[in-house]
Amino acid sequence: MLCDHQVVTDHLIDYIDGKLSPVMRKQVEDAMAECPSCKEAYLNAVALTQTAARWQDQPVPEWHRTEYAVRPRQQTSSWLNWTSLAASAMAILMVVFQVNISTSENGLQIAFGSQANVDAIVERKLAEYKQQQDTLLDARFVAAADKQDTARKLMMADMLDKTREERRDDLNFIVTGIQTQRFEDQAKLDKELLSLAQNQIENNQYISQLIQSANYSEGDK
Amino acid sequence: MFQLRKDEKLIEKALGGSQSSWVSLVKRYEGLVYNYCYRMTFNNSDAMDLMQEVYLAVYRNLPAYRGDGKFKSWMMRIAANKTTDFLRSRGRNPLHQAGDVLDDEFHTHDSPHSDYEEYAENKQIMKVLATLSEEHRMVVELKFFQHFTFEEISQQTGVAVSTLKTRLYAALQKLKGHMEVQNVV
Known part of the structure; x- marks a missing residue:
């Protein structure tokens, strides 16, 4: 009978593991008895099972198991962080200010250090503040005086400049006026001289004519 | 559990x-x-x-x-x-030479003698596995070394159970001759 190896293919492992029903087990055994190929597969499977059991695990070489990092830790409840932060800050402030909490007949009493300490601190702080203010005021006065002095100097310089300029303008005006007057006078004088010279020439001509006429008259005589 | x-x-x-x-x-x-x-x-x-x-x-x-x-x-x-x-x-x-892999050095253990024994044992097993194709070696590995069920192997590899069984049968057929040597060792 030709074997298609299907029975052994399907049930070989279960057969080796003893998980088959008696009927199925018998079928597998019959198949193996009739087919040398199936029988060989079975023997190889058994041998392989034993072989696998003999494998000696290779130790894993050392390697960086977190090289690709672990995801950042998720934020724990934020209110817890804030509460702890606030509590720490409160504790620090209480130490710094020497907070003293006490209970008496009058009830709960909260004091910031001893009274003497507080007075001394206040006194010292006031003195420091006063000194600081004095220094600031002095500096401000000095600065204001400097500023005023500078402004005054600038104003004076400006005024002097302007006065000098005006004086120069006035002088220029006067000189120009005088020169103009001189030119005008000169021109007038020149004109009068010219006129006088012309009159003189005319007079001379007239006189010459008179002399000539007189001479003619004497000659006629 | x-x-x-x-x-x-x-x-x-x-x-x-x-x-x-x-x-x-x-x-x-x-x-x-x-x-x-x-x-x-x-x-x-x-x-x-x-x-x-x-x-x-x-x-x-x-x-x-x-x-x-x-x-x-x-x-x-x-x-x-x-x-x-x-x-x-x-x-x-192309640089990979399949024949060279079995000559790879094993890690050192406690004693040279046990090193050699483990090396020899594992080397024989590797030689047997090397006769199989990759897909046949995969099913042999997952079945005989990892002891998964066919259903689990099917889920892992995405190959049908019937195909896996056929591959395993074929793999066992290919081991013909090699397992005899192994049994002697």
Whole structure:
């Protein structure tokens, strides 16, 4: 009978593991008895099972198991962080200010250090503040005086400049006026001289004519 | 069941950012994964690379692990996929010489004598496995070395159970002659 190896293919492992029903087990055994190929597969499977059991695990070489990092830790409840932060800050402030909490007949009493300490601190702080203010005021006065002095100097310089300029303008005006007057006078004088010279020439001509006429008259005589 | 719960707890903590939980989880299975990778690649260096790729993928996909099955099975599914990809890419590498892998050095152990014995034993097993094709070696590995059921192997590899059984039968047929030598050893 030709074997298609299907029975052994399907049930070989279960057969080796003893998980088959008696009927199925018998079928597998019959198949193996009739087919040398199936029988060989079975023997190889058994041998392989034993072989696998003999494998000696290779130790894993050392390697960086977190090289690709672990995801950042998720934020724990934020209110817890804030509460702890606030509590720490409160504790620090209480130490710094020497907070003293006490209970008496009058009830709960909260004091910031001893009274003497507080007075001394206040006194010292006031003195420091006063000194600081004095220094600031002095500096401000000095600065204001400097500023005023500078402004005054600038104003004076400006005024002097302007006065000098005006004086120069006035002088220029006067000189120009005088020169103009001189030119005008000169021109007038020149004109009068010219006129006088012309009159003189005319007079001379007239006189010459008179002399000539007189001479003619004497000659006629 | 206890182990399952413990795995899930470690996963939960690792997802929350606990480095130590992640390291514990890795250490729990790294020997299994490394030896699996070693038997599939026949090479210490490749096994190390492949194992690191597997754990990188496990780490990246950890948020997607729904806890509806064994972590080991889920992890080995990733390992199977990574192995297939790795062998495929190595097959394309012309520098890779399959014949050289069995001469790879084994790690040193406590004594030279036991080194040699383990080396010899494992070397014989590797020689037997080397006679198989990659897909036949995969089913033999997952069935005989990892002891998964066919259903689990089917889930891990995405191959039908009937196909897996046929492949296993064919693999056993191919071992003809080699197992006789093994039995003598």
